[in-house]
Amino acid sequence: MILFPAFSHASRQVTLAWDANDSKPEGYRVFSRQSGEAYNYDHPIWEGTATTCTLIGLDDFTDYAFVVRAYDGNLESADSNEVRLPSLVAEPEQPEATSSQDDAEDLFLTPVLQTAAFSSADSNDTHLQTRWILTRESDGVCIMDLTSTSDLTELDVPVLMLEDNTTYSWTVRHTSAKGSVSDWSTPSRFTTGTSALDGDGNGIPDEQEVETTIDLDDNGVADAEQEDLRCVYVVDSAGQVAVSAPSGSGVSRITAMEATDLDTIGSVDRMPYDLPLGLVSFRLELEHTGGIARIRIYFSDPAPQSARWIKYDTINGWQDYSVHATFADDGLFVDLEIQDGGFGDVDGVENGIIIDPSGYGIANDSEACSLTDAQSSSGGGGGGCFISNTLWAH
Ligand SMILES: [Ca+2]
Ligand SMILES: [Ca+2]
Ligand SMILES: [Ca+2]
Structure with missing residues (x-):
C-alpha cells in the first residue's frame, strides 16, 4: 500500500490518500505520531472504507508522521510507508530597541x-x-x-x-x-559626548599619561613623544604599559589607549587570574581592512615565566589568548598577533579597526572554575571559565 502525502496546509490540515488494497479489505486505519514518539496502534486517528482522509486541527509547530493499515476482522496489515508533515516555521517577531538612551545626545562612551x-x-x-x-x-x-x-x-x-x-x-x-x-x-x-577624561584629545586619559622620562621600549626617545607607540600608567599602580606598532606592523595608527580600572569589571572578585599590571585596551587603525596587526606590548614590570596573555571584554568574558602571544625571555614585552574581524579583535568585523583589551595574568591556583554560575550578575558580561570565541560567531 502506498501512502501519498497529498498535503494541503490550509489552517493546518492534511489530506492523505493511498492506493486500494488488491483484495478489498473491511477498511483502513490511519495512525499518527509526533516526532520522537512511537505509533500507538490502539488508537487510530481515522478509520473508514475510503482511500483518502482529511485530518484537521493539527498544530502548526509540530512535526507529524502518518502510516495507514488495512484491516479485515481481526487481521491488520503491516504499516504503509510513512509520510511526514513537517512543522511550520515561525519567524520571531521583529525586535524593538528599548534602550533608554535611544536618540540620546552627549552619551557616555560605553552605553x-x-x-x-x-x-x-x-x-x-x-x-x-x-x-x-x-x-x-x-x-x-x-x-x-x-x-x-x-x-x-x-x-x-x-x-x-x-x-x-x-x-x-x-x-x-x-x-x-x-x-x-x-x-x-x-x-x-x-x-556620544566629549570624554572628560581626555581633555587634550590624544586618545589617552589625561591622568594615565606618562612623563617624558619613561622609555619602556628603550629606544632613547621618550614614549610620550613617539608616534608609533602609546604608553599609559596602569590604574592603582606605579607601573606602565606601552603598545608599539612600528612600520611593518600592519598598523597605520594607534588611535586610543587606556588602562582599565579593574573595579569596573563586575566579576572582578572572581577573576581567574592575578593581573599585576591590570588590563589595557587599545584601538588600532590598520593599513588593510581584514589585515593582521603584529604589535609589541612593553611592561615596566617583567611578566613571570608562568604568565599568560589574558583578554577580558563584556561580550566574551575572560579568555586566554596565549596562542597568539609570545613573551620575551626577560618578560619585558610580549609580541601579539591580532586579525581585524578575526582572532583577538573584539568588534567582530573586518572594518580596518582592531579593539583589544588585554594584559598578562598569572593563574590564581583556585577557583578558576567557580565563576560560571555567578558571572551573570555582571549585567550582560560574559565571564565564566575561559569561554573561547565559540560563544559567538559572525
Ligand atoms: Ca590625553
Ligand atoms: Ca621610547
Ligand atoms: Ca575590526
Whole structure:
C-alpha cells in the first residue's frame, strides 16, 4: 500500500490518500505520531472504507508522521510507508530597541544597548542568539558586528569601541533555537559626548599619561613623544604599559589607549587570574581592512615565566589568548598577533579597526572554575571559565 502525502496546509490540515488494497479489505486505519514518539496502534486517528482522509486541527509547530493499515476482522496489515508533515516555521517577531538612551545626545562612551524580549508565534521555540550591529553614521562604517548567545537582550558596548562626538545607529535581530531569523529592528541612534577624561584629545586619559622620562621600549626617545607607540600608567599602580606598532606592523595608527580600572569589571572578585599590571585596551587603525596587526606590548614590570596573555571584554568574558602571544625571555614585552574581524579583535568585523583589551595574568591556583554560575550578575558580561570565541560567531 502506498501512502501519498497529498498535503494541503490550509489552517493546518492534511489530506492523505493511498492506493486500494488488491483484495478489498473491511477498511483502513490511519495512525499518527509526533516526532520522537512511537505509533500507538490502539488508537487510530481515522478509520473508514475510503482511500483518502482529511485530518484537521493539527498544530502548526509540530512535526507529524502518518502510516495507514488495512484491516479485515481481526487481521491488520503491516504499516504503509510513512509520510511526514513537517512543522511550520515561525519567524520571531521583529525586535524593538528599548534602550533608554535611544536618540540620546552627549552619551557616555560605553552605553548599554537593550531590546525587547524574544517573541514567536511558536511557543515551543526559544531565543538562541542575538546579532548586534552598530554603524558609524557619518561614513556608514560598521563599527561592531557581534552575535551572542549570552547577551540576548542587553549588550554592554565594550570600551574604546566608540569615539567622542560621533553619531551611531544600531540594529539587532533574533535567531530562534529552531533556526528562524527575525527581521532587523528599526534602527536606533545616539550621539556620544566629549570624554572628560581626555581633555587634550590624544586618545589617552589625561591622568594615565606618562612623563617624558619613561622609555619602556628603550629606544632613547621618550614614549610620550613617539608616534608609533602609546604608553599609559596602569590604574592603582606605579607601573606602565606601552603598545608599539612600528612600520611593518600592519598598523597605520594607534588611535586610543587606556588602562582599565579593574573595579569596573563586575566579576572582578572572581577573576581567574592575578593581573599585576591590570588590563589595557587599545584601538588600532590598520593599513588593510581584514589585515593582521603584529604589535609589541612593553611592561615596566617583567611578566613571570608562568604568565599568560589574558583578554577580558563584556561580550566574551575572560579568555586566554596565549596562542597568539609570545613573551620575551626577560618578560619585558610580549609580541601579539591580532586579525581585524578575526582572532583577538573584539568588534567582530573586518572594518580596518582592531579593539583589544588585554594584559598578562598569572593563574590564581583556585577557583578558576567557580565563576560560571555567578558571572551573570555582571549585567550582560560574559565571564565564566575561559569561554573561547565559540560563544559567538559572525
Ligand atoms: Ca590625553
Ligand atoms: Ca621610547
Ligand atoms: Ca575590526
